[in-house]
Amino acid sequence: MALTFDDGPGRLTSAFLDCLEELDVGATFFWQTRYLHHKRPFKRALANGHSIGSHAHKHRDLTKRSFEEQFDSLQTSVSLFSTVMNHEATLVRPPYGQYNKETQRAVDQLGLRMIMWDVASFDWELKEDPEKITRLVVDNVKSGSIVLLHELPQTLVALPAIVHELRQKGYHFVVL
Ligand SMILES: [Zn+2]
Known part of the structure; x- marks a missing residue:
């Protein structure tokens, strides 16, 4: 199964990288390229074996845009990653x-390649309840699952329990 983290890079990225390193787990990040001035965590994330994909350039609903605008947003994003x-x-x-x-x-x-998810952690709605985040993830993961998480404080709190419980159930963490 795979853990994916959306909406970085940001002020918690380094803490997530610390936590993942301690847990010895690889993950996949989807980052908005408007935040690419956060260069240090970027290099560290790649050096630690994580994968980084595009979450477009800005966090706008692509479906409200024309094909040309969607293409431009994604192209801007991948070319910024590159340059x-x-x-x-x-x-x-x-x-x-x-x-x-x-x-x-x-x-x-x-x-x-577009990567969606089959397990939503609802971490964005569960600010006060990291244990519920853990339960939602651990109870819904199947072999091959992709879990949607975000770089949020409550997710950072839930992460060690998520990893420990999934490991106990025999899951391996793959990087996409
Ligand atoms: Zn997002």
């Missing part, structure tokens, strides 16, 4: 998980 970070991004997760036929066409034309 600023020397990183060839191949994975994309559309903001809000919203996509349509035009998004898929833009993704295909740019040679990217």
Whole structure:
């Protein structure tokens, strides 16, 4: 199964990298390229074996845009990864998980692969309840699952328990 973290890089990225390193787990991050001035965690994330995909340039619903606008947003994002970070991004997760036929066409034309999820942690709604985040993830993961998480404080609190409980159930963590 795979852990994915959306909406970085940001002020908690280094703490997530510390936590993942301590847990010895690889993960996949989907980052908005408007935040690429956070260069240090970027290099460290790649050096630690994590994968980084595009969460578009800005966090806007792509489905409200024309094909050309969607294509431009994704192309801007992958070319910034390439020019600023020397990183060839191949994975994309559309903001809000919203996509349509035009998004898929833009993704295909740019040679990217869209990665969605089958287990939502609802971490964005559970600020006060990291244990509920853990339960939602651990109780719903199956072999091959992709879990949606975010770089949020409550998710950081829940992460060690998520990893320990899934390991106890025999799951391995893959990087996409
Ligand atoms: Zn997002």
